[in-house]
Amino acid sequence: MKTAAIVRILGFSIFGYFFLNWIGSEGETSVFVEQTWVWAFLGALMLFYIAFEVCLHAFEKIMYRTLSEERQAKYDADMALAKINQFKWFKDTYKKLLGSKPIEQEGEIVLDHNYDGIRELDNKLPPWWVYGFYATIIFAVVYMARYHIFDGINQDEEYQIAVAEAKIEIEEYKKTAKDLVDFNTVELLTEAGDLDAGKTIFAGNCVACHKASGGGGIGPNLTDDHWILGGGIKNVFKTISEGGRAGKGMVAWKSDLKPFEMAQVASYILSLHGTNPADAKEPEGEIWRDPLAPVEEVDVEVIDSTKVQVIIEDQPVTGDVVNDSIN
Numbered sequence: 532m533k534t535a536a537i538v539r540i541l542g543f544s545i546f547g548y549f550f551l552n553w554i555g556s557e558g559e560t561s562v563f564v565e566q567t568w569v570w571a572f573l574g575a576l577m578l579f580y581i582a583f584e585v586c587l588h589a590f591e592k593i594m595y596r597t598l599s600e601e602r603q604a605k606y607d608a609d610m611a612l613a614k615i616n617q618f619k620w621f622k623d624t625y626k627k628l629l630g631s632k633p634i635e636q637e638g639e640i641v642l643d644h645n646y647d648g649i650r651e652l653d654n655k656l657p658p659w660w661v662y663g664f665y666a667t668i669i670f671a672v673v674y675m676a677r678y679h680i681f682d683g684i685n686q687d688e689e690y691q692i693a694v695a696e697a698k699i700e701i702e703e704y705k706k707t708a709k710d711l712v713d714f715n716t717v718e719l720l721t722e723a724g725d726l727d728a729g730k731t732i733f734a735g736n737c738v739a740c741h742k743a744s745g746g747g748g749i750g751p752n753l754t755d756d757h758w759i760l761g762g763g764i765k766n767v768f769k770t771i772s773e774g775g776r777a778g779k780g781m782v783a784w785k786s787d788l789k790p791f792e793m794a795q796v797a798s799y800i801l802s803l804h805g806t807n808p809a810d811a812k813e814p815e816g817e818i819w820r821d822p823l824a825p826v827e828e829v830d831v832e833v834i835d836s837t838k839v840q841v842i843i844e845d846q847p848v849t850g851d852v853v854n855d856s857i858n
């Protein structure tokens with residue numbers, strides 16, 4: 532087969548590969564990795580295309596046979612000429628860009644000094660180099676005007692913009708990939724839709740031990756300040772996902788609930804905080820304080836030079852002043 536046909540087939544398959552990749556791929560992963568049958572599809576397509584090329588070639592042959600001998604000779608001559616001129620444009624442009632004189636004309640540019648038979652040609656600078664040089668000058672002028680005179684954005688601003696864009700993309704991504712949460716990344720959900728979903732999950736799985744009110748039965752009270760395994764969205768999520776202490780009856784729910792469902796039910800539980808249901812169980816565990824919560828306002832009241840009163844979260848603490856610190 533002719534080289535042209537092979538080049539066409541190769542080109543077509545490369546094009547086909549990128550085209551299918553472009554229309555089929557989601558995000559970063561290629562459709563050829565995710566759906567391997569696409570390879571078979573591309574292969575079938577290529578088989579059809581090769582068959583088409585073969586038919587075309589056969590058809591050309593038949594047509595050639597039908598020509599008279601004279602016309603055949605002319606056709607051959609035309610084809611030979613076309614072959615010679617095939618890459619003419621490229622060759623010509625390449626020569627022009629080099630700007631060198633053909634060897635027959637070198638006599639015109641030889642300089643008149645001669646060192647032991649070594650002579651020098653006064654070649655012109657190659658045009659590709661000269662135009663490249665002009666391009667850098669133009670670039671420099673534009674660059675200087677844009678960034679030093681007209682205050683174009685600098686690297687820092689570019690960085691800030693890129694970060695802001697990335698943040699938006701992350702938000703978008705989180706929306707489509709909700710189930711990627713784990714106890715490190717989970718955040719308290721506050722939207723009514725999520726809390727309702729959490730309530731449904733709670734009613735379906737948890738009320739047997741924690742009661743519908745969350746007040747506790749076999750399991751502890753979930754509405755008070757006390758937590759056995761730690762409060763706050765991250766700990767509660769972790770408890771639901773991994774389960775409680777061995778043998779206590781709180782199993783790991785990660786195989787029954789999706790990560791996002793666990794986030795919903797965890798958020799629902801936290802929304803019950805402080806509801807004080809009538810039949811609530813006694814508190815168990817420790818009072819939970821969020822280590823990441825902003826420090827409450829601290830009021831310091833000086834009583835006299837030896838005593839101060841510090842009010843932390845509305846609870847006054849009185850102490851003596853010793854070495855500028857409070858005991």
Ligand code: HEC
Nearest residue numbers: 736737740749750751758759760761770775776779780781
């Ligand atoms: C078979 C009974 C049972 C079921 C069902 C159950 N739990 Fe529990 N849960 C417990 C027990 C018992 C504990 C205490 C675990 C411990 O002490 O380690 C507990 C602890 C917890 C805690 C931690 C409380 C703390 O004080 O740290 C959370 C949060 C919790 N459960 C949520 C849920 C959720 C959400 C569900 C439903 C998806 C659920 N539980 C289903 C028995 C249950």
